[in-house]
């Protein structure tokens with residue numbers, strides 16, 4: 020075993036993300052809730068999960084489904100009460116699992132009392148909780164664009180000033196330059212940690228420090244603007260360090276920073292073991308593939324070569340000095356079997372192949388709810404069936420640029436966030452068994468055939484394939500800490516790599532195509548220990564994945 024790399028529980032465990040709104044509704048109001056999650060804890064445990072990441076359940080007007088928080092100390096009534104939350108936390112701990120909370124500290128809701136006070140005058144105690152500026156030449160202070168379309172500044176006529184919102188205008192950015200804001204953030208984190216939670220997923224953490232000259236940007240591509248203008252600001256590490264010193268390091272927890280704009284060149288600044296900042300990050304390089312200059316609804320072609328290059332780059336960048344999470348989807352991106360697999364005739368096969376990939380790379384695997392069932396993207400025919408604010412904002416923007424409705428819908432089908440937000444398909448009953456009432460977003464019509472009950476009744480299902488992989492990763496620490504090296508560089512369709520240390524050696528062979536392939540590699544000293552194909556020949560069938568282990 021390599022001596023250099025640090026061993027940590029959060030490297031060995033697997034994360035499962037719950038987007039509560041879409042998980043399980045216990046009341047019949049059409050919205051998933053905490054009691055619904057509690058009713059599924061045995062299911063999550065059976066899957067083999069160690070850590071649950073809960074997307075926001077705080078008070079919120081839900082402009083961005085909870086990523087706009089109006090009270091960080093309370094639970095939204097549509098999700099339940101604080102007593103429900105405490106019951107959830109106990110239920111998770113009783114089953115030997117952990118719970119991490121999603122915290123959003125770059126911005127709050129405009130309905131947070133801080134903002135409601137802040138906007139009242141230019142000299143109140145809360146004015147500097149947010150970023151207010153005078154307009155320039157009758158327009159906004161600069162040309163920054165919001166992640167969700169349009170200017171990143173909103174005019175407020177009460178004081179004749181603009182406030183900054185990198186996301187929707189109902190998500191004003193907090194001003195971390197103000198020590199009172201920093202203190203509020205520390206108090207909030209302490210409050211939740213003292214309840215006994217096991218860590219945080221920190222939303223858009225590299226965005227918290229602004230470039231205070233607020234200069235116009237001449238960059239064109241939105242992702243470049245994020246990286247060089249919004250992210251990695253001058254004080255970001257000072258702020259994270261301070262939070263770690265004053266709060267986080269006093270608890271045995273993990274932190275994962277969501278990292279738009281964190282690149283392979285800046286990653287270690289956040290997660291280098293010598294830095295004492297975050298445990299790991301979700302870098303988004305592979306998630307942003309296919310996004311053109313205007314973002315996700317301006318798609319450009321991409322493929323596996325780019326995906327593989329990104330894995331290589333990040334492995335090289337981290338070395339033994341830092342750590343990332345490995346994931347292929349979440350609530351902001353399309354379903355992974357639709358995006359990276361084949362969600363029609365090879366749906367099961369490719370979902371399993373992708374599961375092998377996630378579980379055998381170096382990094383903490385993170386599975387998004389429903390991925391264990393092979394849930395797919397959805398294609399609604401009407402824009403009115405979509406719920407995501409990002410989709411609707413860009414719809415208006417693109418229609419005004421002359422893009423047709425049908426064209427825009429096809430872009431939403433490919434990249435829209437609601438692909439991942441349809442209700443979890445529990446069974447083939449009405450509304451996929453998610454709710455007795457009308458769901459807040461329509462269930463994917465394929466729930467009649469793709470659902471948890473079918474998976475649980477079938478030992479060959481994607482669900483049990485994940486479970487087996489997680490068992491394997493628990494037993495074989497080489498798959499966690501071992502070195503990683505790509506063996507097959509040239510093939511368009513194959514991904515072959517090795518994991519090894521002083522004790523063990525594994526080869527992973529993945530066919531990420533609809534084609535059969537012969538692959539010649541001397542594996543005579545290795546045994547095939549796991550595969551998604553029961554026939555083992557020299558030929559890798561479409562979307563086949565295999566794990567070989569050295570005979571010791």
Ligand code: ISL
Pocket residue numbers: 083086087123166186222223277279303314315350351352409436
């Ligand atoms: O999906 C994206 C936009 O097209 C991403 O760029 C996403 O906005 C970015 O990764 C930040 O996401 C996080 O913060 C947002 C929230 O809407 C997302 O759900 C959250 O994951 C604002 O809080």
